[in-house]
Amino acid sequence: MTPAAICRRHLAEIIREHPERRADPSRLDAEVAVRLAVTGHSRDAIAGAIKAAARADRPNEKRNWDAYAQRAASYAFSPHGREMQAHLRRQEQKLIRLEGRDGEIELLRRLGGPLKYI
DSSP states (O other): OOHHHHHHHHHHHHHHHOTTSOOOHHHHHHHHHHHHHHTTOOHHHHHHHHHHHHHHHOTTOOSOHHHHHHHHHHHHTSHHHHHHHHHHGGGHHHHHHHTTOHHHHHHHHHHTOOGGGO
16 A cells, blocks of 8 residues: 555544544644554655645645645654654554554564554
C-alpha cells in the first residue's frame, strides 16, 4: 500500500468516527500525521505521505505542498501532537491493522518484541 493510500485510510476512519466534526483539511491532515506517528512512521515519511495524498486529493488548491506537509508532520511531534499520540497509543494495534500491516504485529508477537518498534 502506498503512503498516500495509508493517509486516505486514516482520513476516512477519522471522518467515520467523527461525522459531526467540521472537515477542515489542515486539521484532518494534522490528525492523520499524529496517527502515522503512533504507528511508527518517521517525520520524513509522514511529510511525504501527507504531501502525496493532499496534493493528489486537492489538485485545485494552490499551496506549497512541501511546507504544508512539513507543518503537518511537525505538529505530530509538537507538545500537543505528543499528547494526542499518548491518547491514541491504546489504539496502536487497530491503527496498524488499518494500514494493512497486521503481519508485522504477528511477527513481533512471535519474536517477543515490543509493538512500539514497528
